[in-house]
Amino acid sequence: MLRSRTFLIVVPTLLVMALLPLGVGGYILGLLTLAYYYAVFAMSWDLLFGFAGEVNFGPSFLIGVGAYTAALLNHYWLWPIPPCLVAGAFAAVVAGAVLAVPALRLTGPYFGLVTLVAVLLLQNVLVLFAGITGGEIGLDLPDVLSIDDNTNYYYALAFMTVSGAILFGLSQSPVGLILQASGQDAIEAAALGFNVAKHKLAAFCISAFFSGLAGAMLIFYLGTASVGTVVDIAVGVNVIIAAVLGGRRTIIGAAVGSIFLIGAGEILRPLGQLSTFVVSAIALVVILFFPGGFMGRLLQAGGRE
Amino acid sequence: MLALQILIDGFAISSLYALGATGFTLIFGVSGVLNLSHGAIMVVAAVIAWWVAGTFGAGPYLGALAGVAASLACAFVTYSVIVRPIQNSPSIPREEKEIFVLTGTLLWGIMLQEAVAYLFTNNPKTVRPLAQGVVMILGVRTPLNEILTAVLSWTAIGLLYLLVNRTRTGKSLLAASMNPRGLTLLGFELSNIYILVWAIYGVLAGIAGVLLGAFLGVSSDNAGTLTASAFSIVVLGGLGSVSGSLMAAYVVGYLETMTAYLVSPSIRTVPVLLLLVAVVYVRPQGLLGRR
Numbered sequence: 318m319l320r321s322r323t324f325l326i327v328v329p330t331l332l333v334m335a336l337l338p339l340g341v342g343g344y345i346l347g348l349l350t351l352a353y354y355y356a357v358f359a360m361s362w363d364l365l366f367g368f369a370g371e372v373n374f375g376p377s378f379l380i381g382v383g384a385y386t387a388a389l390l391n392h393y394w395l396w397p398i399p400p401c402l403v404a405g406a407f408a409a410v411v412a413g414a415v416l417a418v419p420a421l422r423l424t425g426p427y428f429g430l431v432t433l434v435a436v437l438l439l440q441n442v443l444v445l446f447a448g449i450t451g452g453e454i455g456l457d458l459p460d461v462l463s464i465d466d467n468t469n470y471y472y473a474l475a476f477m478t479v480s481g482a483i484l485f486g487l488s489q490s491p492v493g494l495i496l497q498a499s500g501q502d503a504i505e506a507a508a509l510g511f512n513v514a515k516h517k518l519a520a521f522c523i524s525a526f527f528s529g530l531a532g533a534m535l536i537f538y539l540g541t542a543s544v545g546t547v548v549d550i551a552v553g554v555n556v557i558i559a560a561v562l563g564g565r566r567t568i569i570g571a572a573v574g575s576i577f578l579i580g581a582g583e584i585l586r587p588l589g590q591l592s593t594f595v596v597s598a599i600a601l602v603v604i605l606f607f608p609g610g611f612m613g614r615l616l617q618a619g620g621r622e
Numbered sequence: 623m624l625a626l627q628i629l630i631d632g633f634a635i636s637s638l639y640a641l642g643a644t645g646f647t648l649i650f651g652v653s654g655v656l657n658l659s660h661g662a663i664m665v666v667a668a669v670i671a672w673w674v675a676g677t678f679g680a681g682p683y684l685g686a687l688a689g690v691a692a693s694l695a696c697a698f699v700t701y702s703v704i705v706r707p708i709q710n711s712p713s714i715p716r717e718e719k720e721i722f723v724l725t726g727t728l729l730w731g732i733m734l735q736e737a738v739a740y741l742f743t744n745n746p747k748t749v750r751p752l753a754q755g756v757v758m759i760l761g762v763r764t765p766l767n768e769i770l771t772a773v774l775s776w777t778a779i780g781l782l783y784l785l786v787n788r789t790r791t792g793k794s795l796l797a798a799s800m801n802p803r804g805l806t807l808l809g810f811e812l813s814n815i816y817i818l819v820w821a822i823y824g825v826l827a828g829i830a831g832v833l834l835g836a837f838l839g840v841s842s843d844n845a846g847t848l849t850a851s852a853f854s855i856v857v858l859g860g861l862g863s864v865s866g867s868l869m870a871a872y873v874v875g876y877l878e879t880m881t882a883y884l885v886s887p888s889i890r891t892v893p894v895l896l897l898l899v900a901v902v903y904v905r906p907q908g909l910l911g912r913r
Contacts, residue, residue, distance in 0.1 A: 372721055419903060425720065427906050430857045433850065434895050434902075441892050501717065550846060554728065561725050565718075594736035601729040604722060605707055608714045 327569065334474055343466035350466075350538060352579040353473035357480045357531035358552075359559040359571035361524040364484055367566030368493055369520040370500020371420050375432035376528060376556045378416065381439050381548035383409035383529020388456050388542035389449075398460050402533045409529020410522050417521035421514050433550075440548050455543025462537045469538055476534060477572065480527050485568045487523065496520055497566075562600050564610030573611050626762050628876070628883050634768040636875025637775035638833055642848070643855040643867045644779055645826035651799045651862035652819045655705055655723055659731030660827065661848030662738075663700070667693035667828040668835030669738050669842070672747040682750045686832045689749075693828030694821065696734065701820040704730050706813075731845060739842040749835035771833045778829050779868070782822065795819060799862065854898050860908030869909055873897070 338346060362376045387405035390396040396404070419431045443450045450456060463469050487493055499506040499513040507513050536542040546552065555578060563574025581599065585592035603610065642664065649655050670692040675685025704726045708714060714722050738744075751767035758764070786792040797805045798815045806812050834840055834848075855874050859866030874894050882890045901908065 366721070370717075372724070423902065423906050427857065427902055429724075430853060431899065431902055433853070434898055437850070437891070438895050438899075441889070441895070445889060445892075550850075554732075557725065558729065561721075590736065590740045594733050594740065597729045597732045597736070601704070601726060601733070604726055604729070605704070605711075608711060608722060 323569065331474075331478060335471075338467045338470055346466045346470045348579060348583055349576070350470050350473040351535075352576045353477040353572075354531050354535040354538070355556065355559060355575040355579060356477050356572035357527055358556045359563070359575045360481055360484050360568050361527040361531070362556050363560045363565060363568055363571040364488065364496075365520055365524045366560065367568070368488055368496040368500055369517050370497075371517070371520075372425070372429050373416070373432045373524075374429045374557070375416075375434075375436035375550075375553055377548050377550065377553035378432065378435040378439055379409050379412055379525045379528035380532035380535075380552065381436070381443075381544075382412040382532075383525075384532035384536045384542050384547040385443065385450065385456075386529075387533035388458060388536055391458050391460055391537075392456050395459060398462065398537055401537075402530060405533030406526050406530040409525040409532070412529070413521040413525025414518065416525075417518045420521065421517060436548065436550055436553060440544055440550075443544055443548060451543070453544055455541045455545075457541050458537065460537065461540045462534070472534070473538070476531070480531070481569065481572055484523075484527065488566075488568050492516065492519075558597075558600050562603055562610055564612030567610070567612040570610050570612030577611070623761065624883065626760055628879050630759060630762055630764055630768070631883075632872075632876040632879035634772045634837070635879060636872040637772040638830060638837060639851065639855055639875050640868045640871035641775040641778055641826060641833070642830040643852045643859070643871055644782065644864060645823040645830070646852045647856045647859070647862060647864055647867045648782075648826070649819060649823050650856065651864070652795055653705075653798075653816050654720075656720075656727075656853070657700065657705075657823075658724055658728040658849055658853075659696075659700055659734060660852050661845040661850075662731035662734035663693050663696045663824075663827050664831035664834060664848050665738055665840055665842055665845045666696050666734055667831030668749055668840040669742050669747055671832045671835055672749045672840075673742065675750045682752050685749065686752065689832040689835075690825055690828035693831055694824035697820045697824030697827065698817075700727060700730060701816065706816075731849065735842050735845040742842070744842045746839045746841040747835065748839035749832060751836040767836055771837050774829065774833060778826060782826070782864075785822070791818065854894065857908055858898055858901055860910045863908065863910045866908055866910030873909075 334349075337349070358376055358380055361379075362373060365371045365373050383405040386408035387401040390404055391398070391401045416432060416435060420428050423431065444452050447453070462472055488496075495506065495511045495516050498509070499511065499516055503513050532547050536547060539546060556575075559574035559578045560571040561574070562577065563572065564570030578596065578600075581596050582592060585595050588595060607613070642660075646657065646660050649657055667689040669689075671685040671689030673685075674680050674688040675682045678685075680688070705723055708722045708726055709719060711722075751765075751770070753766040753770045755766045756763050757766055757769070784792075786795055794805065794810055794815055795818065797810075798812065798819075802812055805815070831840070851874070855870045856867050858873065859868070859870030877893050877897065878890050881893050
């Protein structure tokens, strides 16, 4: 029931998105391209938080590792884009596994702090070795995905759709249910015979894979890798806000939240410095009054849960 | 000579860290809230103090007072508009309250930070110090303000200690951190206690903010870093343990000062981060934490 309902909403929306390049200009397409990559960040984060119950304060650690691995390979060894993307995603999975080790031992604020520290350390390392990594200014890439707005847009849309479908499918599968159970009550889940550690580790690796791949795609879209766009705490904060705003534990909501966040930031641009203030205020109001987020509201109306 | 310099500078900065983290850990200990708008509230206190004392021309004392009052007001808003509605909300499952409080206070912190940047720009501001001049301590030139910072920080912490351990109200705070339900059964209104805690928190964060503004200068861009450093100190010391936080503040303060003097100021925070990761792995409850 839920599935058919969700499909009824998602499929037409995707169709409209696919037809957008016929109607709107390159500027808006560029904005949406960015929003789609953010959507993948937020969806991967939601898999960890909404399902595995792990509050990862440093999504930009996974994103940054993927992005910079790809950037360094492309800049210094002139690897073509596809192997760079694969290497970036692989490096992010390794980073995700490293992050999963404390997650299996620590809970709540302690794990949150470790993820926060991971981002700060990565940022410090990148800035300290500015000679190699380009530091705050960034690392320019010899290759870009495409210079055509429409092509870039379709790459991003296709990437988001495929990742979204995989993550959503996973979350609705038995594996997703086990994850949810281990997130809410690890002891009981273990008592029922599920291997909590194995499932959580898998969730970390999958989340890291998509974060890292999206990070690598994003820098090849932008043509440059810099701390401010893929590693900074602010990037992670935006990802978290987008996921909570769109509705946690829905995967699709995370994508909606990201598109909303980037769109609202743009619409409010005439307000200048105040735009961040207003976006945060809107997000705060949503969290206070509609804790389920955009999608939570929509899905609850369908009568599930 | 250098050792003495590190000893003195490190002491002043550590005292300030200790004061900043005390309020943060107090709120967590009593009501289980991690307030991610902490840094922004400190920034508000410092900038208001700077504005009232300098631009407004009321002098450093009135300025400091205004800064603390602003911080107190922010703390009340944080509690009554964000934290309490989330805690009382029937539509948020109990196990998710924590992440909602975190996200809510984070957003509120961003709002405060942006408001300060909009009204007063994000240029670094140095609050006019309460005391000017320098003294020589065993041949090390020490600004009087640095000594005053340490003294005031410790006075505030000392008063808090007396309040918590020697007065009836303070003991009810302690009781609330141990067993809130038991306290309610004894006829205490829990929400009054929470308001009191937030008031104490507001004053402590305000004093810390104003002193920080006078000692190092503050810009609205520092809000995130300030929250992160308070968070690290508190986790290092053990969540909810005030004496642990005080100890951790000195570890962090001295480690940073030593790195800055002996290695390079640019990697100032790196050893602290590494230490933090190590402590969290080996002893997740922190130095003096209880589980």
